[in-house]
Amino acid sequence: MTSAAPAPTVPAVMAPSPADGARSVRRATGSRPRVLSVAGTDPTGGAGIQADLKSFAAHGAYGMAVTTAVVAQNTHGVRLVHVPGPEVLAAQLDAVSDDVAVDAVKIGMVADAAGARTIARWLDRVRPPFVVLDPVMVATSGHRLLDAGAEDAVRALVGRAEVVTPNVPELAVLLGETEAGSWEAVLDQAARLAATTGTLVLAKGGHLAGTTSPDALVSAGGCVLLEAERVETPHTHGTGCSLSAALAALRPQRDGWEPAAREAKEWLTGALRAGGALAVGTGRGPVDHLHELVPARPFSEEAWERVAPWRSAIEENAFVRALGDGSLAPAAFASYLAQDAAYLEQYSRVLSRASAAAPDPGARAFFARSALGAVDAEQDLHVRWLAEHAGMDADDVARVEPSGVTAAYTGHLHAAAAGSYAETVAALLPCFWLYAHVGESLAARAGDLAAHPYGAWIAQYADPAFAEATRRACGLADAAARAAGPAERRRMLRAFELSAMHEQLFFDQGLEGTSEAQTLVPASSGYTHR
Numbered sequence: 001m002t003s004a005a006p007a008p009t010v011p012a013v014m015a016p017s018p019a020d021g022a023r024s025v026r027r028a029t030g031s032r033p034r035v036l037s038v039a040g041t042d043p044t045g046g047a048g049i050q051a052d053l054k055s056f057a058a059h060g061a062y063g064m065a066v067t068t069a070v071v072a073q074n075t076h077g078v079r080l081v082h083v084p085g086p087e088v089l090a091a092q093l094d095a096v097s098d099d100v101a102v103d104a105v106k107i108g109m110v111a112d113a114a115g116a117r118t119i120a121r122w123l124d125r126v127r128p129p130f131v132v133l134d135p136v137m138v139a140t141s142g143h144r145l146l147d148a149g150a151e152d153a154v155r156a157l158v159g160r161a162e163v164v165t166p167n168v169p170e171l172a173v174l175l176g177e178t179e180a181g182s183w184e185a186v187l188d189q190a191a192r193l194a195a196t197t198g199t200l201v202l203a204k205g206g207h208l209a210g211t212t213s214p215d216a217l218v219s220a221g222g223c224v225l226l227e228a229e230r231v232e233t234p235h236t237h238g239t240g241c242s243l244s245a246a247l248a249a250l251r252p253q254r255d256g257w258e259p260a261a262r263e264a265k266e267w268l269t270g271a272l273r274a275g276g277a278l279a280v281g282t283g284r285g286p287v288d289h290l291h292e293l294v295p296a297r298p299f300s301e302e303a304w305e306r307v308a309p310w311r312s313a314i315e316e317n318a319f320v321r322a323l324g325d326g327s328l329a330p331a332a333f334a335s336y337l338a339q340d341a342a343y344l345e346q347y348s349r350v351l352s353r354a355s356a357a358a359p360d361p362g363a364r365a366f367f368a369r370s371a372l373g374a375v376d377a378e379q380d381l382h383v384r385w386l387a388e389h390a391g392m393d394a395d396d397v398a399r400v401e402p403s404g405v406t407a408a409y410t411g412h413l414h415a416a417a418a419g420s421y422a423e424t425v426a427a428l429l430p431c432f433w434l435y436a437h438v439g440e441s442l443a444a445r446a447g448d449l450a451a452h453p454y455g456a457w458i459a460q461y462a463d464p465a466f467a468e469a470t471r472r473a474c475g476l477a478d479a480a481a482r483a484a485g486p487a488e489r490r491r492m493l494r495a496f497e498l499s500a501m502h503e504q505l506f507f508d509q510g511l512e513g514t515s516e517a518q519t520l521v522p523a524s525s526g527y528t529h530r
Helices: 048-058 086-097 113-126 148-158 168-175 183-197 239-253 257-278 299-306 308-315 318-325 330-357 361-390 394-398 404-417 421-446 455-462 464-483 486-520
Strands: 034-040 062-074 077-082 104-107 131-133 200-204 215-219 222-226
Touching (some): 034 239, 062 086, 062 113, 086 113, 113 148, 168 183, 168 200, 183 200, 183 215, 215 257, 222 257, 239 257, 299 308, 299 464, 318 455, 330 361, 330 404, 361 394, 361 455, 361 464, 404 421, 404 486, 421 455, 421 486, 464 486
Parallel strands (some): 034 062, 034 104, 104 131
Antiparallel strands (some): 062 077, 215 222
16 A cells, blocks of 8 residues: 555564553552443443443453443444533542542543543543543544544543554544545554654554554554454444453553553454354444353364365365375375475474473373374375385485475464463364364265375375374363463464464475475485476
8 A cells, every 4th residue: 555644664663652651560459450431321332331341341350430421322323412511520530539449541432522621630630550542533434523622622631641542534633634545644643643642552454445454552662563354344333442441451461552452452353253143233233342251162163163264275275186086296295295294393393392281191191192193103104105106215204305385384383382282282283183174075085095096195184093183182172272361262263273374385385396396305315206
């Protein structure tokens, strides 16, 4: 995309911000952070204080709410707004802070200038440790919700917050400029707003076109990008409210705004994906704030469904299809086996790390046996076939240089193993499950495996013992997910998805063997690929 204004030159890591200064060391003293929402209402529960309270609860915080406006709205839009007035607002704020220690505040719809000034006076007096401002100023339709005086009052609130979370139109209103048309222009506006206010800006790219939905935490000195997939869904009601509320709930529990923002964004991506199943309303429905608290199904079931595109790609993969019908060129299969041998060496090491980290003797034994099996059974098949058909001995196989695809896959596994046991199990699972799936599918179509040129390979992965090992690996992943918190479960799903992607790419490189086998098989073997 091209930018309407030059993007700021920023370092890869955000420079320290005034918002992460001395006040950031304060921590909640109760069993949960006590977080206050100051916002309007939504009787359907998708936005406003109702959404904020659910977002707080989803992140382990005790939620409180002060109402700035009573809003009659549903998934189709706003019908009526009643503003109780600054006296009622001030009395609510004082009633909370006179009695309860407030660990963080999220401010949403302020309705009018008098309300904004009332909130500003209260913030100046109470000085909550963490303040997140979601400047509700522009409707989804593009309609300006506040008059000029109220907009000025909201701008004055920005400097009293640690973080402000405008969408693209709201960012433009805060600066008094035209709306940014590109992500680069959004970052430029966010950097200038941060520089003039001393407040961190969580710039959001959800209003822009594209396959991703980038956000960035921007200070006067730099930014941190927060990448995420774009979830194609009409169920987006209250996303801004929910993200800012999650950020406010997480900050007292995290060491800085960056980890809190990353976790809040990951959570919102899952909430967007799960929103449709709620079946709330007939318009733009809400996200599912509680999607992580009561998982609807086991981890393995959800993970398998999420990699459906990768499974389809593998099933339709030209290498896999040719392998199944026996038409695959021996050169391509030799190249594939050579790379698989290089992969299995690293794969067995990650299995050993899973065994060492496993929480019980049964899991430790399973992964230890699997590590041994990867070295013995599979490597034995590879070495025997390559010796017979490609003239490679065991030393030749050991000297195979991993391709970029192979190195990327094993690098992903080692990165997962550097995390938690749960992430390691999730990353390893596709190598069981997808191979069992392929083996079973090919065996059903291949006929007599004894007469099939690649029957030994198909039989190994279609073997009932391998299917049982796969079921056991699924069970261990499900058990790890049950013991994991929401953020770790998200990391497990991501690790599983990345491994499935790498599996598809690994099969893809198989056909390259017909033209690139010399880069995959040592020249000393005497193997020719034509």
